[in-house]
Amino acid sequence: MSQSKRASNVPVVAVVLAAGFGTRFDPNNPKQLVAVGGKPIVCWSIEAFESNPRVTDIIVVVNPTVRTTVERLIDDAGYPKVRMIIDGGAERVDSTAAALGALADAGIPADAKILIHDAVRPFVEQSSIDGCIDALDELDAATVAYASTDTVLLTEFRDGRKIVRQVPDRPHTFRAQTPQAFRFDTIRHAYELASADPGFHPTDDTRVVVDYLPESSVAVVDGSESNLKITTLADLPIAERIARQRLGGVAGTTVPADVDALTGADDRAYVASPGQHMTREEAKARMHAIFAEAAHRMR
Numbered sequence: 001m002s003q004s005k006r007a008s009n010v011p012v013v014a015v016v017l018a019a020g021f022g023t024r025f026d027p028n029n030p031k032q033l034v035a036v037g038g039k040p041i042v043c044w045s046i047e048a049f050e051s052n053p054r055v056t057d058i059i060v061v062v063n064p065t066v067r068t069t070v071e072r073l074i075d076d077a078g079y080p081k082v083r084m085i086i087d088g089g090a091e092r093v094d095s096t097a098a099a100l101g102a103l104a105d106a107g108i109p110a111d112a113k114i115l116i117h118d119a120v121r122p123f124v125e126q127s128s129i130d131g132c133i134d135a136l137d138e139l140d141a142a143t144v145a146y147a148s149t150d151t152v153l154l155t156e157f158r159d160g161r162k163i164v165r166q167v168p169d170r171p172h173t174f175r176a177q178t179p180q181a182f183r184f185d186t187i188r189h190a191y192e193l194a195s196a197d198p199g200f201h202p203t204d205d206t207r208v209v210v211d212y213l214p215e216s217s218v219a220v221v222d223g224s225e226s227n228l229k230i231t232t233l234a235d236l237p238i239a240e241r242i243a244r245q246r247l248g249g250v251a252g253t254t255v256p257a258d259v260d261a262l263t264g265a266d267d268r269a270y271v272a273s274p275g276q277h278m279t280r281e282e283a284k285a286r287m288h289a290i291f292a293e294a295a296h297r298m299r
Contacts, residue, residue: 059103
């Protein structure tokens, strides 16, 4: 779509992706559940959108093996904007696709604003969230990014060796962060096109739009150094420092040795019994009601 104005009084839905297995972190301890500053990482991310007055709804996409723990955390915290908790897939794109499918089933408006965020980026700034929401008034896609302070090398394989193909000018290089934001019809259409491509293996939602909808411009929204992605155990000391700053200097608690330390029970082998979780039909009905009410308010 061109840069003409689009409706701004639409649902703003945050999709928090918390379905990763985190094999580079600790395969026995899902990093979404590890505490920094005394709070599970996934809760930091949910609260970033819960506290933004412009975000209307939140969907949390989880690894099924820890679903009951995440549900308990959300129930205990009482996040009123969390409308649905759904199971993710084997890869990040599968989790995004699951969320888009759930939103489509719920009848979300085509021009709704969707903010897709990695749960393991717990310290996203409110200015970045607002920047994404504002950017979608002009364009159909936006991504939070942080200017690279290092020279970036683009490489390729040649004769069995990796060589430098291009050295982009530093002012034009950024490190992608999240959230990444889209009008619903844009990201949904991009994924439909990508699903027909047997070589489709992106690790980034922005790339899906760039590759499959090249006519769509993607705005860059200022990120921050503190919006780090917790990938390995080495990232935890930095995360604890940021958490202390956010909490006004209150010392963080010790990171639990395993999931049991956080939950008091081993949920990794949990199998849902009938009726214990919201069914897909119940979730669809709930989301239909939510978006119907949002449409009624807009009228």
